[in-house]
Structure formats: structure tokens, C-alpha cells
Amino acid sequence: MSSPLSLESIQLAYETPRGLHTVVNDFSLSLRAGEIACLFGPSGCGKTTVLRAIAGFEPLRAGTIRLGDVLLSSTQVHLPPEQRRVGMMFQEYALFPHLSAGQNVAFGLRRSSRAQQRARVAEMLALVGLADAGERFPHELSGGQQQRIALARALAPSPALLLLDEPFSNLDGGTRERLTAQVRGILQRAGQTAILVTHNEAEAHAMADRIGVMHGGRITHWLDTAK
Numbered sequence: 001m002s003s004p005l006s007l008e009s010i011q012l013a014y015e016t017p018r019g020l021h022t023v024v025n026d027f028s029l030s031l032r033a034g035e036i037a038c039l040f041g042p043s044g045c046g047k048t049t050v051l052r053a054i055a056g057f058e059p060l061r062a063g064t065i066r067l068g069d070v071l072l073s074s075t076q077v078h079l080p081p082e083q084r085r086v087g088m089m090f091q092e093y094a095l096f097p098h099l100s101a102g103q104n105v106a107f108g109l110r111r112s113s114r115a116q117q118r119a120r121v122a123e124m125l126a127l128v129g130l131a132d133a134g135e136r137f138p139h140e141l142s143g144g145q146q147q148r149i150a151l152a153r154a155l156a157p158s159p160a161l162l163l164l165d166e167p168f169s170n171l172d173g174g175t176r177e178r179l180t181a182q183v184r185g186i187l188q189r190a191g192q193t194a195i196l197v198t199h200n201e202a203e204a205h206a207m208a209d210r211i212g213v214m215h216g217g218r219i220t221h222w223l224d225t226a227k
């Protein structure tokens with residue numbers, strides 16, 4: 001089940017040899033269950049850092065992050081990434097090359113029985129339109145197909161929230177456009193709450209219900225996309 005998300009006045013900083021570098025300050029956002037939002041802004045404005053904090057890879061200097069009723073992060077609380085029910089489709093989280101597409105999708109389902117895993121993998125492959133690709137290895141799939149498998153892998157454990165960081169940036173224009181529309185449809189059918197980070201304005205409009213425009217470490221305004 002997807003959950004609402006709320007970030008309240010979070011602050012994030014990196015330690016550098018020159019001292020503390022504050023990247024995100026007084027950043028707030030709240031999403032309804034099933035909503036798809038996009039963070040949009042110039043390079044270096046802190047988009048990826050916000051996603052990393054939600055996923056549990058960056059500690060908060062101030063503020064809180066809540067998913068449904070669960071406090072994920074505050075200055076006192078830091079739930080480890082594997083306990084957050086947050087799925088990720090990041091550029092750097094490519095498929096495992098030595099595992100088949102089906103084994104990749106099953107990766108986050110290790111606590112389920114074999115029969116449950118098989119059923120869920122089949123369901124997820126069908127959801128992304130690749131029902132017959134389970135036995136194939138990543139190098140036997142196109143870039144767009146690989147990203148659909150990566151999406152199936154991220155959705156398989158039923159995350160309460162999905163984070164997508166530039167998920168289509170390695171794809172050519174035509175594939176990218178097609179996949180953007182497909183992924184929006186898949187997320188909507190799954191009722192999945194999601195946050196997308198992209199540099200591509202057309203992609204932001206095609207994928208998201210709302211676009212949060214970032215400047216100076218916070219969201220300065222929201223744009224509703226016409227849908």
C-alpha cells in the first residue's frame with residue numbers, strides 16, 4: 001500500500017574539507033497517497049540529496065521525514081534504508097548483469113516463499129509489459145526494456161513510496177518519450193506514490209501530477225501539470 005509522504009523543514013549538509021556545506025535548507029513537501037511529484041531545478045540545487053535523505057542515506061540536520069504514520073528521519077531518529085519501505089530506481093542502480101530479468105525482479109522478495117516469489121515476479125513482468133522476458137539476461141534486453149525490469153524490481157516488494165532519479169537519462173529520445181508515458185501509466189495503475197527527479201522539462205510534465213521547482217535548497221513554487 002502506498003502512503004502519503006511529508007517532509008517538514010528538513011536541512012541537509014555535507015562535511016567538506018572547507019567545513020559544513022549546507023545544500024538543502026528549510027525544505028518542506030507533502031504528497032498524497034498515489035500522487036506523482038517531480039523535483040525540478042538547476043544542477044547542484046540538491047534534488048538527489050533530498051531523495052537520498054528520504055531513502056535513508058543522509059542524516060537530517062533539522063526537520064522530519066514521515067511516510068504514512070512512520071517517522072523515518074529526524075535529528076534523533078534514523079530508520080535504516082531497508083526498513084523504510086522506499087523503493088528506488090536510480091541511474092546507478094543498474095540491473096545485476098549475472099542474474100536473469102526474473103531473478104533481478106525477485107531480488108527484493110527474499111523473505112517470501114518460492115511460490116510467492118514466482119507469482120509476484122510474473123505479476124510484475126506482466127505489469128511492465130515484459131511477461132516473456134523473465135529468462136533473459138540484462139545484456140539481451142534493450143535499454144528501455146532494462147529500465148522496465150528495473151521498475152518491476154523496484155515495485156515488487158510493494159514499496160510505500162518510489163523514488164526515481166533520472167531514470168531515463170541513458171536512453172535515446174524516442175525510447176525515453178515512450179517509456180515516460182508507459183511508466184506513468186504503470187505507476188497510476190499501481191496507485192504508487194512517487195517522486196521523480198529529472199532535468200528534462202517535457203519528462204517532468206509527462207510524468208508528474210505536480211512539479212516542485214527548486215532553488216537555493218528549497219521548493220520555491222509548485223506547478224500543476226495539465227492532465
Ligand SMILES: Nc1ncnc2c1ncn2[C@@H]1O[C@H](COP(=O)(O)OP(=O)(O)OP(=O)(O)O)[C@@H](O)[C@H]1O
Binds near residue numbers: 014015044047048
Ligand atoms: N558527497 C558529497 N560531499 C560534498 N558535497 C556534495 C556531495 N554530494 C553532493 N554534494 C554537493 O551538494 C550539492 C547538491 O548536490 P545534488 O547531487 O543533490 O544536486 P542535484 O540537484 O541532484 O544535481 P544534478 O541535477 O546535477 O544531479 C552540490 O553542490 C554538490 O556538489
